[in-house]
Amino acid sequence: MSTETNDDIIYTKLRKHLDSFPIAYPKTESGVELEILKELFTPEHAKIALRLRTIPQTIEEIYPFFKRKDKSLEWLQANLSEMVKKGLINGGKGPDGRMYYSGAPLAVGFFEYQVNRLTPTFAKNFAQYMDEGYRDAIIKTKVPQLRTIPASKAVKTIVVDEKVDHKNLVTPFDEVEELLANASNTISLANCVCRQTKEILGKGCKHTMETCFQFGGAAHYYINNGLGKQVTKEEALEIIKKGMKEGLVLQPSNTQKPFALCLCCGDSCEILSNANKMENPAQFFQTNYYAEVDVEKCTGCKLCEVKCPMHAAVINDAKKSTIDLGRCIGCGVCVTVCNFDAVHLVKKGEAIPPESTIDLYKQIAIARAESESEEN
Structure with missing residues (x-):
């Protein structure tokens, strides 16, 4: 009954x-x-x-x-x-x-709109839902809502893969300074809801809490509802620079004119930390680059291994860094921490993000339908 x-x-x-x-x-x-x-x-x-x-x-x-x-x-x-x-x-x-x-x-x-008002019950249930079905459901389309762009210092090291024939080394929309310059003038800054969630669960990290930006309509939503504070482009750039120094990963929304930009860590970010649980997680990220090591310059200091948010950099028996391409998302964190210029980024393709959020959702809907059709 x-x-x-x-x-x-x-x-x-x-x-x-x-x-x-x-x-x-x-x-x-x-x-x-x-x-x-x-x-x-x-x-x-x-x-x-x-x-x-x-x-x-x-x-x-x-x-x-x-x-x-x-x-x-x-x-x-x-x-x-x-x-x-x-x-x-x-x-x-x-x-x-x-x-x-x-x-x-x-x-x-x-989920993001619960920033600053998360309850222990919600945090626990969200983590459980991630493990029981939500993570697999959102990842399997392979059309992410956020994409990964390289840190500014890493951009300067990009070389072209011999399989790729492009005139420009940096793909359009992949430079954070240009992205910010072309974004809406209305910008909000909010606490990271992922870090707040992990903190409630007793798994918090030491990274800066205010690292999530919203632009345009999304910024108005956050400001009007007390979820974030308004900042200028100059203030935003300074916070981004600080985040890059901390080794945070730049993840704007997967659109040409982003509605959000998150500075993420492998410890707390729901995207990075959940992807880390999977085999070859790089396949689930939209990125145009991967890291490569110059073994002649590498001293085996282990900084890249310690700082890599995806555990892609590993020191081998020869005391040299190696990059697992199945895990590398081209964020360039390893480049920024290397004191010996032993790591650089290689351009592997030129994936241009969808023009708008509506276009992004259309792509996700199509990919989801195709995935579910294959399962049936």
Whole structure:
């Protein structure tokens, strides 16, 4: 006999609805994904979320369904505003000055929006969900939401792989200074939600906490809802430089004009730390480079081995550094820490990121459909 309540049915429907988005929200045997939803969404908010799409809509476009349920426009407005404030959905003003709302995936989405208000239960459930299904679901498309670009010092060392024939050594959109210069002037800086999560779980690292940037509409969302503070491009660049000195990995959103830039570490970053659990994780990253060692210059000091966030650099029996290309993501951290100029980056291709977030989601949706078709 089933003991499922009406509320349970609502959260199951919401789980299925979120799983219909380009970024999956898969079912697990334990049902931990439902526990995440129950903690964040009230039953009323869950019902509203069921009516939101990934494409932003005005309240007038959303309202007809609720009008049939005898709900007032004011009721819907109040609830949508509260859901935005709680970090459950996307919401902000469009170019026409009107408010638009859309459903948010778990990541990048309402996981990140819980920054500064994470609970131990949420942190525990999120980590469990990663292990039980979410990690595999988002990685298998091989179209990442974030991409890896090299540290500034590493950019200067790039050489061209003999298999690659390109005039320019640095692929467009791969230099952080240029990326920042072309980004929106509205920039927010927030704490790293991944580091906060690990800290709550007793696995915190010592890296700088304020290292996550948002641009344009995403920045307005963070600033308006108290999730981040506004910074100038000059201030952002100084923080980025500090992060590179710490050996953090530059990961902008996988779009030509990024909505976010994260400075990530192998200790806490959900992307890097979870990819590290897999064989040949480099295949799941979009990167145009890999590291190569000049054995004549290498002294076997082990700095690259210690600092590599993906454990790709290893000192062999001959006391020389070797790079596991199955693990190297071309971040250039090894280049920045080497005191003997023994490591450089090699350009392996020229993958240009999608033009916009919508284009990125389209690519992810297509890749996901193809992957699921092959499984069936």
